[in-house]
Amino acid sequence: MQSNYKKLGDYVQPVNNRNTDLKVETLLGVSIQKILIPSIANTVGTNMKTYKIIKQNQFAYGPVTSRNGDKISIALLQEYDEAIISQAYTVFEVVDSNRLHPEYLMMWFRRPEFDRYARFKSHGSARETFDWEEMCEVELPIPSIKKQREIVKEYNTVINRIILNEQLNQKLEETAQALYKYWFEDFEFPNEEGKPYKSSGGAMVYNDELDKEIPEGWAVVFLSDKIEFKNGKSKPNQVGNIPIYGGNGILGYANKFNFENIIAIGRVGAYCGSLYYVPNKCWISDNAICGKSKNDNNLFSFYLLKSFNLNEKSEGTGQPLLTQGLLNSLILEYPNKNVIRKFEDVIQIVFDNIYQLLNETESLSTFQKLLLSKMTSVEEVKTEIV
Structure with a gap:
């Protein structure tokens, strides 16, 4: 073991609380993207009393590693106060968050090196598993809690910027689709006076082939x-x-x-x-x-x-x-080419903004990976977010 590396088993403990009183109804599953998401499993006739309760800042992972390719299904609950998950998952928590920050630990789990390690350490004939004993043997650098919080803050700043960019792009895309519908499905493209065509009395003609009215000249x-x-x-x-x-x-x-x-x-x-x-x-x-x-x-x-x-x-x-x-x-x-040209002039501005955000997100994603890779030498991680 490297001098600054510690065994995870000294910092975490398993949790096995069951939903015996059926008070918790939110059912989640662990995705290979390492997040907890609403489950789509058919639970009709299932005894939900056997399901495990997971609380905020607790982890869940699927010990069976042979069904997800190269990814280990593991996630930290942050979006909910509590939820339930299948009894097939192992739930655990950090014993003392003043010694090991849960989000810092989740950063370690997001590293591709952890996935490779867990797959290598998995064992079994019919199906391979990465059991709790092997999880406890995981070694990772654990700096001071102050340093951990700094690293988590940097990482979250990057992640939040990526999420914001994705939300902005979604809004821009919705705007573009709404404009297309308004112009070419509602036929409210601007006429020669810049007014909405159909509602301003633009001529419409019935087309037998399409069984509907379309703008004259289309x-x-x-x-x-x-x-x-x-x-x-x-x-x-x-x-x-x-x-x-x-x-x-x-x-x-x-x-x-x-x-x-x-x-x-x-x-x-x-x-x-x-x-x-x-x-x-x-x-x-x-x-x-x-x-x-x-x-x-x-x-x-x-x-x-x-x-x-x-x-x-x-x-x-x-x-x-x-x-x-x-x-x-x-x-x-x-439509006629003049209307199409006007539409493209407007939409090109929207797409320029979309691609600017996409390029920024790509740079942020690269920096995100750098932060994860630098965890093996935590003193080298610097704040370089522009």
């Missing part, structure tokens, strides 16, 4: 007339700095690209119909489809595709599936 087209679709390909083996997109977003990074300034569309499974606007070079993997505007208006096309709720239009019996043929066959009303 075309009725197939989606293939305006957007070109291509399937992605298997991701390259060599790592680089170009993002690889699949149905659930960025899967990794490659040293080459197959598309640029496009829309990535989830093609199959749980992420079928998911959409990502990618303004730069990227690699689209084989579980996604690339969409690119034929009229150089990818931002408008992105929200146009969102309006279709593509997951609901998917095919397949076993799992949802989108194909180029299905996308190409969709019919829609299409």
